[in-house]
Every structure is written in C-alpha cells, then in structure tokens.
Amino acid sequence: MPILDATTTSALTAVTQYLFDAPPPPVLIPSSPWLVAALGLVLITNVVMLASERLPTAIRLLAVQGIALGLMPLLLGSPLTWSGITLAVIFLGIKAVALPMMFQRVYNTLPPTPPLPPYMGHNRCVLAGVVGFAFSLWLANHLPPPANPLFLAFFAPAFATILAGLLLLVTRRKALAQVLGYLVMENGIYLLGVPLAHDGAMWLELTILLDIFVGIFIMILAIYHLNQAFDTTDVDKIAALRE
Amino acid sequence: MLAALVALPFLAGGAAFFIHGHKLRRVLLVGTALAQFILVALCWLTPPPPLWGVLALDAPGLLVLSATAGLFLAASCYAVGYFHREGEHDHAAFRARLHFANVPEAIFTACLLLFLGAATLVAVSQHLGLMWAAVEATTLASAPLIYFHRHQRSLEATWKYLIICSVGIALALLGNFLLNVAWQTTAHADIPMTMPAMLASAGKVNAQWFKAALIFMFVGYGTKMGLAPMHTWLPDAHSEAPSLVSALLSGALLNCAFLGILRIHQLSVAAGFGDFSRELFVLFGLFSMVVAALFILGQTDFKRMLAYSSVEHMGILALGVGIGGMATFGSMLHLLCHSLTKAAMFLLAGNVLATYHTQVIRQVSGVLRTLPRTGPLWLAGFLALTGAPPFGLFTSEFTILRAMFGSAAWYVPVIYLVCLGLIFAGMATACLHMAFGATKEGVPPQQEGLWSVAPSAMLLAGCLMLGLYQPPWISKFLHGAAATVAGQAPSFSFWPF
Incomplete structure (x- = not known):
C-alpha cells in the first residue's frame, strides 16, 4: 500500500477536522456495538480497497467485507429467527466465500501481468473515498x-460504499478490478436494504442475490474470453467500437 | 394462466440446454414461441386471474407482452433460416479478418427462451422488486446472445452491455429501496411493493424520498431503455449482435425497461408528483432525439444506424408520456408500431449482411436487384421507421405532435420536428443508397428463403395496418393502457373484449 503524500494527508486532516469540529451530527448511531463494528469494518475495507494496488489484496478485502455484510441480519438486535439465520448463512456463503473464490480462480487462470496504474492515483482515490464518506454523512444529516x-x-456507510464501488469501477483499468468495483457497489446497495428487510420478503432478497451472483459469473466468463481474444484485460486497449 | 405464461419459456429454455438434435431443438424454439403467442392471444380474450398477489396483467403489461410474444414468434421463425445458414462450423469473419466460431446453438437457443421468460415476467409482474429481478434477468439472458459470433468486436459490445446495464440496474435497485423508505410511515411498517397496494397508499408518501427514488429508478431503467445520455451500450450491442437478437433487443427488451419507468410514473401521478416525472420524461426524451439525430447523420454502419434510430424512438416514447393527454395514447401506439417496424428492419438488415458480408453502408448498393424480396421490404421499412404517412408510426408521431401544441413549451415541438427531419434525411441517404444503385460485383442476385423474409413482411404489414385502420378493440385497448399510465383509470378495467 502506498504511503500517503503530504497533500493527501493535509486534505485528510482537513476533512477529519471538519467532521469532528462540526456540531455533533444527529445521525443515529446504532445501539449495538457489534453493529457499529461491522459498519466500521465495511468502511475500512472500502478505503483500503481504494488504496490497494494488487488484485489479490482487493479480493481478500472483498471477502472481509462480505463477512461483515453477511453478519448484518444477525446483528440487527432483534431476537434471532430461523429466517434471519438462513439468510445470514446464504449471504455469508455467497458474499464472503463463493464470489471471492470465483475472483481468485479467474485471477489465477489469467497470465500474470504487472499492476496497471488506475486512471486516478491511489492517493487521490483514497481521498475521494473519504470525501465520499464525508458527503454521505452530510447527506444523512x-x-x-x-x-x-x-x-x-x-445510510451514510451504505452510500459511502456505493460511491467507493463506483469510484473503483471508473478508476480501475483491469476488467476484473472493475467487476470488483461493481460488486462493492452492490454491497453498498445491499447494506442500504438491510434495515428495510422483513421476514416476508426473503424470496425477494434471494432472487436479487441470485441475479447478482449470475451476473458476476457471466462477467467473469466474459473476462476469461476477453483475455483470450485480446491478450489483455486492460479495458483501455479494448476499444474497437469507439465513435 | 399467468404461471403457464412465465413457466413455459423458462422450462423450454432449460430443456434446450440438454437437447442434442438440432431439428428437435429448433422445433422446440418455434413451438414454444407459438404456444406463448397463443397463450397471450388467450389473455386478450379473458383477463387472467392474478396470481400470488405479485403477478397480474394490466393494460400496459399486456401491451408489452403482446409486442414481445409477436416479435419472438417472428424472430424464432427467422432463427430457423438463420441457423441453417450459419451452420456450426468455423467460418472466416468478414470483418477484421478474424477467425471465429459461434456460440453453440444449444446455448443460444436456451438463452433466447430464457430471455423470453424474463421479458414475460417483467410484463406480468406487479411487484416492483420482482420486476427489478426480471429486468436484470433479461440482461443476463441476452448477454450470451450478443456474443453469438465469438470475435473481438462482439465481445467488446457484450462487455460494455454487461457493465453499463448492470450498473444502471443497480441504481434502479437503490431506487427500489428508497421507494420503500418513502412509503414507510411507521418504523417497522411492512411495505408491500405491489403496484395496487402502493397506488392505494400513494397519498401518504414522503415527498423528498420519493423524488430521490424516482430519479434513481429513472436513470436505472433509462439506461436499460437506451435513453441518452445513458445509451452508450446500445449501438454497440445492437450492431454486433446477430440480427435476430438485435430485433429482440430493440423490439422487446427496450419496451420492458420502458414498462419499468411507466410503473414509477404511475406511482408518481398517484402521489401527486406527476408534473415532476413528466418533466423528466420530456427532458430525457428530447435529449435522446437530439443525440440520435446527430449520430444518424453521417452514420457509416447500417446496423448502428438502426440502433440509433431505436434511441430516437425511445426518446419519442418518453416524450409522449411526458407531454401527457393524447400524447400518452400516441406513445402506446408508438411502442407497438416501433417494435414491429424495428424488428422487421433488423431482420432485413440480417439478410443484407449475410449477402454482402459488410455492415458498411457505402459498400452496399443495389439491394433491390440483388435481393428482390428484401429490397422492397427494406424501402417500406425505411418509410415506416421515419414516420412516413401510411404507416402506424406516422399516426403515433402525429398524435404526439398534435398534443404538444397547447400543452408544451414552444421549443418542444420545434426540437421534435427538427430532429425528425434530420433523421429522415440521414436515413434516406443511407437506405436509398443501399436499395438503389448498381449491383455489387461478386454479389450475384439471389432468391431469399421464405423463412428470412416472411417474418419481416408480417411485421411490416402489422405496422401498415395500424396506420391505415385501427380496429376499435385495439384503439380501446391502447386508450386503456394510456389511461392506466396517466393514472386516470384503475389498472384492470380496460379489457379489449
């Protein structure tokens, strides 16, 4: 991970100062410390992912984020129900195990290439991610x-995760890293849906999860073909159709 | 009935994966398409009862469903001729001089049928969450279809399609959640996300959350519908996909996404924000028309030209709903006519491509003499598509124009007419050049098979009929659909018979 340069550090300090000097925000902090920890973990993985240069690191971070997300239904504080446990198990299985494994597998099959610099430097990516979080807090207020x-x-952690995902999606040059960004964005949307979930709509959540799973699967297949057809997964070089 | 409608294509699609014989699989494809068509026809006679509280058929749903089923029947007939022509052997790519193979026919057929199933589910779904899942499923089922010819260009188009539409659709999911928040009046209220329930309680929504949800859903489904500026995947996907897939994408898929936006518009009207969503419709509609006009002028690839024409027509659909009043009726008519015409044109473009081995407009001439059946239909389709008089698209475009006077700002009809004029000029240059002119050397005149022209002829005949004479039951039905969309009628009261 790159060490933050002076400009980034000063900007980060400014953002933190703004956040802590401002009057205490009326954003409600969830009562369960476990929930706070899980939300914090999601935010930290976002930032580290924005900073990470190597794909395997990002894939591992995705798995960590998946664990935090998968545990959410259990951490909501209400008494444990069977449907909550089932959901948590399925979500953990897919978000923390299956999807990261799929990424790792396709990463292993692709020929090793040096990391490509993102369109925007890592430092600026981190900075933009932090600004995104500050904006989400402001919006929530x-x-x-x-x-x-x-x-x-x-709302704030979820929206910040969506923004971080979008940021990963538009700044990364490798196709696999872009799909990773898409998944982070989906994680954010899922997080936004967690407090809205109720027992009756379990079929819906599973349908959505299935859609996303199949979607990622097809994207990964496409990457495999992209690599065979173009000998690269640098999307900059895949541009025959540009007008 | 509804269960059969949805289950039939999914089951047939699943079966198609495992059938080895080409003949049997092609029979399955056409048979399923025909069965689906008959089931939809039965829906016109008697409204099917709602199912599980989430599936029900209302007038706009039936409209999209009918267009989809009709097109799918035409496309599956065309597919038989197409498979025959393509064979399964490797053959040299005529563009980029690459060697490429096709996706196995079993997977292609299965994905076609799964696509039909997903599109049917979109049309009959009254549950917004389920509808979202179905729209996403149409993306996933159609991605392998675009990549039928395995070469670099189609792969690039598929990649763009997947990424852009998935992100767009993800925003629509976010919109769904925000919609849920807007409807929540107490902390743990159970919000049934079904249309009737939401319409009934629309008066109590939280305005700001609702507007946020509306914008996210509009942008999300608008991406899938091909509204500018979110349309960038569309020309690539349509130009690189096999022609029958382009026909389905343009004629069926875009309508499904439009239906998604119409559902939100219905809620918006019921919640008292009709003006807000109508402004969005007008804005995106006009912008799409302008973008399409700019890209059609000077377009060098005839399939891309047809794709941009889809962006234009989606713009007109949105504009019609945005103007409101009679224009909403015009929009419904336009949806039907555009599906028929555009599908016919893409199928014909497939014939031209198969004969001339190029998509470059300049390299195609003398189609009238080289392909004696495709040529005249191509000209008729061009006239229909640009809104020339005897065809249905003229009636719908004129209806929308007439409704603009008096209910829209002065610049709306001006931009509308200028864009239509530019697009006519751009398409005339291309289509007339292709149809007339000297025959190409090395491309001898040939007799096309019935399978490859009959579907287009039927579709164009449908569009012509809607222009010359609208049977009273069709116009009653379209008025019903328009009234449902505009929130002036309960969803289920307008059945044609």
Missing part, C-alpha cells in the same frame, strides 16, 4: 428523517 430510524444509521 440533511435528509428528511425516515420513519425507520435504523435506516438513517445505515
């Missing part, structure tokens, strides 16, 4: 209060 208070507690 200025949104009309939703009826479900838990939603507001989830």
